[in-house]
Amino acid sequence: MKLNRLIVLVAVVGLLAGTASTLQAKPIIHDAEYQVLVKQHGEKWTEEDAELTDKLAALEKKFGKKPNIIHLMWDDSGYGDVGSPLLTRIHGIDTPNIAQMAEEGLSFTRMYTEPSCTPTRATALTGRQPIRTGMYQVIFPVHGIGLPKEEVTIAEILSENGYNTAFFGKAHQGDIEESYLHNQGFDVALFSTYNQFASQFFNETGEISRMTIGYTEDQWDQHGYAIDKNFRYKGEEIVWAIEGKKGEKGKRWNKDLSVEEQLRFTDETHARALQYIRDYANDEKPFYLDYWFHGPNFVEKFTERGREGNSARDNAFGDFVEHMDEMVAEVIAEVKKAGIEENTLIILMADNGPMKEIFPDEAFQAMFSGGKGSFLEGGIRVPAFAWWPGTIEANSVAGDIIHVSDLFTTFARLGGGTDDIPRDRVIDGIDQTSLLLNGDGHSRRDYVHVYAGPSYAATVKQQYKRHWMSSRPGLVGKSFFDLYKDPREEKGMMGQFLWAWEPFDAIKMRHEAQMQKYENTPPRKTEVYTGLSNYTPADD
Numbered sequence: 150m151k152l153n154r155l156i157v158l159v160a161v162v163g164l165l166a167g168t169a170s171t172l173q174a175k176p177i178i179h180d181a182e183y184q185v186l187v188k189q190h191g192e193k194w195t196e197e198d199a200e201l202t203d204k205l206a207a208l209e210k211k212f213g214k215k216p217n218i219i220h221l222m223w224d225d226s227g228y229g230d231v232g233s234p235l236l237t238r239i240h241g242i243d244t245p246n247i248a249q250m251a252e253e254g255l256s257f258t259r260m261y262t263e264p265s266c267t268p269t270r271a272t273a274l275t276g277r278q279p280i281r282t283g284m285y286q287v288i289f290p291v292h293g294i295g296l297p298k299e300e301v302t303i304a305e306i307l308s309e310n311g312y313n314t315a316f317f318g319k320a321h322q323g324d325i326e327e328s329y330l331h332n333q334g335f336d337v338a339l340f341s342t343y344n345q346f347a348s349q350f351f352n353e354t355g356e357i358s359r360m361t362i363g364y365t366e367d368q369w370d371q372h373g374y375a376i377d378k379n380f381r382y383k384g385e386e387i388v389w390a391i392e393g394k395k396g397e398k399g400k401r402w403n404k405d406l407s408v409e410e411q412l413r414f415t416d417e418t419h420a421r422a423l424q425y426i427r428d429y430a431n432d433e434k435p436f437y438l439d440y441w442f443h444g445p446n447f448v449e450k451f452t453e454r455g456r457e458g459n460s461a462r463d464n465a466f467g468d469f470v471e472h473m474d475e476m477v478a479e480v481i482a483e484v485k486k487a488g489i490e491e492n493t494l495i496i497l498m499a500d501n502g503p504m505k506e507i508f509p510d511e512a513f514q515a516m517f518s519g520g521k522g523s524f525l526e527g528g529i530r531v532p533a534f535a536w537w538p539g540t541i542e543a544n545s546v547a548g549d550i551i552h553v554s555d556l557f558t559t560f561a562r563l564g565g566g567t568d569d570i571p572r573d574r575v576i577d578g579i580d581q582t583s584l585l586l587n588g589d590g591h592s593r594r595d596y597v598h599v600y601a602g603p604s605y606a607a608t609v610k611q612q613y614k615r616h617w618m619s620s621r622p623g624l625v626g627k628s629f630f631d632l633y634k635d636p637r638e639e640k641g642m643m644g645q646f647l648w649a650w651e652p653f654d655a656i657k658m659r660h661e662a663q664m665q666k667y668e669n670t671p672p673r674k675t676e677v678y679t680g681l682s683n684y685t686p687a688d689d
């Protein structure tokens with residue numbers, strides 16, 4: 150819908166200007182910092198892009214269509230949790246299949262995300278950091294907040310460019326109609342509105358296990374002081390899973406709030422992802438599949454099933470990751486079985502750092518300080534891999550910086566949709582096709598603006614980082630870090646970085662000045678759960 154409007158606008162502006170390509174020829178409005186880099190490298194990158202375009206055209210000719218793209222993402226993980234036996238073994242986890250994927254593809258060492266679920270996922274979908282889209286808070290039941298319809302998602306862009314599109318798993322993009330994934334460009338979607346935590350603990354099991362406190366009715370104040378009876382949203386009405394098709398009303402999918410429903414969702418989304426690959430592998434159109442694993446589910450540990458096949462580590466996270474390793478293997482096996490591996494890009498990554506608060510069932514944090522929610526490297530630097538046999542170099546490692554927003558712009562390029570990226574707003578994502586195809590040393594980004602919620606928290610530039618939050622003001626502020634010497638950000642420095650005060654100040658000022666010109670979208674808050682054909686528990 151949005152794209153149609155955009156296309157009409159393009160046509161109108163084109164007519165007024167006397168040429169239909171006027172608007173399309175306009176460059177994407179990138180962050181001010183990127184424009185600093187383009188001034189220095191633009192000419193070289195234009196030449197490089199011509200070669201990449203030829204290479205992609207040759208692939209398209211060979212396979213008869215543009216590449217399939219599969220984005221696999223899971224929850225809350227520390228760098229080194231998966232993929233490398235040298236790292237995973239020290240904390241009792243085996244992920245042989247992801248290790249195999251890494252051997253066949255590219256491992257990123259500096260994949261940056263946002264610090265938590267909703268923001269990272271919104272960024273992947275829109276190519277815009279959450280401060281710009283109003284998606285900077287983690288959405289819980291029943292917020293009435295979600296991804297605004299005016300945002301243009303990668304699914305909308307690829308749909309316009311002849312792709313089949315599907316979403317299965319954890320979306321966490323909110324509980325309002327416009328945020329539903331089938332209303333955001335996906336042909337088909339089975340997705341969660343929230344995370345997997347609240348929707349399984351708003352019940353007696355949650356209260357008994359102390360995963361939830363003060364929610365169920367018998368836990369309310371017994372002395373009669375709880376005057377407002379509507380203070381808590383009634384649990385049985387929470388719609389945490391929805392399925393839908395583009396252009397149709399959605400359908401509440403979850404029957405109730407329980408561990409069993411969470412596990413049924415995990416199984417169903419996995420089955421549908423595999424079936425989708427089978428169904429569309431040899432379609433005349435390529436496909437774009439977001440399969441974002443619904444896990445870990447910490448409450449699995451309370452069930453019989455949660456006791457099966459334990460990792461050596463024997464905690465909820467370890468067991469989940471070993472299970473996920475098998476699910477990743479099944480996805481790759483399906484791709485290979487269909488014979489489409491040389492025309493399919495798979496990106497596998499976590500969405501943010503480990504949730505350190507739920508020891509002993511948490512993920513592991515070996516390399517960095519901080520976890521989920523933190524602007525330290527541990528919150529935003531995640532395990533990530535790219536796989537595309539024959540096109541991405543096997544067993545390669547990139548030391549370059551890449552940010553989750555870059556996937557949007559890169560996927561759009563691979564799918565032939567760059568011209569459909571909006572030109573009326575700032576797009577943080579940078580086209581990283583060169584990094585994927587040419588490998589280490591070919592990133593077009595050497596910076597990350599790090600936000601904590603709506604606040605600008607830190608700036609990463611090259612191997613250096615400056616904390617803006619929690620630094621002491623004035624010349625005593627030891628807020629500069631060398632991430633090679635001090636990846637845990639434990640030894641803030643100042644005197645050694647007097648040279649860096651002005652350059653870091655300038656990065657932040659340029660970024661914020663540009664924001665004055667292109668207004669940010671505030672959080673979209675509206676009525677919950679509209680647009681569903683069955684606002685009652687599903688019975689199938």
Ligand SMILES: [Ca+2]
Nearest residue numbers: 224225266500
């Ligand atoms: Ca997460």
